[in-house]
Amino acid sequence: MDVTVLISGGTGLVGTRLTQLLQEKGCTVTHLSRSVSGDEKVKTYQWNIEKKEIDPEALTGVDYIIHLAGASIADKRWTDKRKELILKSRTESTQLLRDSIAKLGNHAIKAFVSASAVGYYGIDTGSAWVKEESPSGDGFAAEVTRQWETAVDEVTQLNIRVVKIRIGIVLSEKGGALVKIMQPIKLGAGAPLGRGGQYMSWIHLDDLCHLFIFALEQKDMAGVYNGVAPHPATNHELTKKTADVLNKPLFLPNVPAFALKLLLGEMAQVVTGGNRVSSKKIEEAGFEFKYTELRPALVDLLR
Numbered sequence: 001m002d003v004t005v006l007i008s009g010g011t012g013l014v015g016t017r018l019t020q021l022l023q024e025k026g027c028t029v030t031h032l033s034r035s036v037s038g039d040e041k042v043k044t045y046q047w048n049i050e051k052k053e054i055d056p057e058a059l060t061g062v063d064y065i066i067h068l069a070g071a072s073i074a075d076k077r078w079t080d081k082r083k084e085l086i087l088k089s090r091t092e093s094t095q096l097l098r099d100s101i102a103k104l105g106n107h108a109i110k111a112f113v114s115a116s117a118v119g120y121y122g123i124d125t126g127s128a129w130v131k132e133e134s135p136s137g138d139g140f141a142a143e144v145t146r147q148w149e150t151a152v153d154e155v156t157q158l159n160i161r162v163v164k165i166r167i168g169i170v171l172s173e174k175g176g177a178l179v180k181i182m183q184p185i186k187l188g189a190g191a192p193l194g195r196g197g198q199y200m201s202w203i204h205l206d207d208l209c210h211l212f213i214f215a216l217e218q219k220d221m222a223g224v225y226n227g228v229a230p231h232p233a234t235n236h237e238l239t240k241k242t243a244d245v246l247n248k249p250l251f252l253p254n255v256p257a258f259a260l261k262l263l264l265g266e267m268a269q270v271v272t273g274g275n276r277v278s279s280k281k282i283e284e285a286g287f288e289f290k291y292t293e294l295r296p297a298l299v300d301l302l303r
């Protein structure tokens, strides 16, 4: 692929691996970041979303944009200030990108592929399968993803193909949810969270990155696609299988939801709730997952 791909938030968990995979395919990858890194392999352009500033060179010669930037939803308690940052880092960053492309006049951007999240479907949709056309649900994460996707949709007005990937829980040994699940297990203090039966729609990091690349390549792909593996697991299964793969016992009772609420505040709903999200649409578009089942994914990552 002899193309230039600009990734916003390319320094994060998904962006770092995606950068590697795109470079292996022969793409030129550039990053849009809040700070200039010392990474010599990637040309990095700076932006300041609050000030609506972006390096004027950032969009020159760009064929594709992958938009991943956003303040982490599960790192810090959801104070009003944090909530504002989580939302604006997604909506205002998208608007800044759109306005900057519009100002270019003649651009050669063929597709804009944005992250979104399965949080769109609401706090807890039980064991019913949710699909792309299912309604959006309740809670802060759903509100954020709705506004984020609305901002992303506006990019279509610039005659650019737009794809939104509603990402599930990304499994990686380098960061994100799996590392948080592993820490107590390694200390012999692992336990399922809340009722344990809530669905965690997971995806192996490599499958997600290949899915983003697939979305760049497939010219007929547009709109929203779930980025989750075909077989979601319950929180209990995810915790138990992680412990098994690590050869650690799991004997403690579930951590009650009220304790998680005390510890994490409103953010507890990220772990006490869940969604059983369907991958049918992306599979019907021709995408083939390497990791369809949880155990092989965990074995690949943890052994």
Ligand SMILES: NC(=O)c1ccc[n+]([C@@H]2O[C@H](COP(=O)([O-])OP(=O)(O)OC[C@H]3O[C@@H](n4cnc5c(N)ncnc54)[C@H](OP(=O)(O)O)[C@@H]3O)[C@@H](O)[C@H]2O)c1
Pocket: 008, 009, 010, 011, 012, 013, 014, 015, 032, 033, 034, 035, 049, 068, 069, 070, 071, 072, 073, 085, 089, 093, 115, 116, 117, 118, 167, 168, 169, 170, 171, 176, 177
């Ligand atoms: N990982 C998951 O399980 C998961 C699940 C669902 C959805 N997603 C979404 O997928 C995207 C990528 O996920 P990830 O796990 O790679 O995230 P990540 O590791 O947190 O990286 C996100 C990147 O966004 C940039 N960023 C952070 N705070 C920002 C702010 N206040 N304003 C603007 N940019 C900011 C950072 O890049 P710079 O420091 O270079 O600016 C950071 O490296 C995110 O939008 C995330 O919400 C992830």
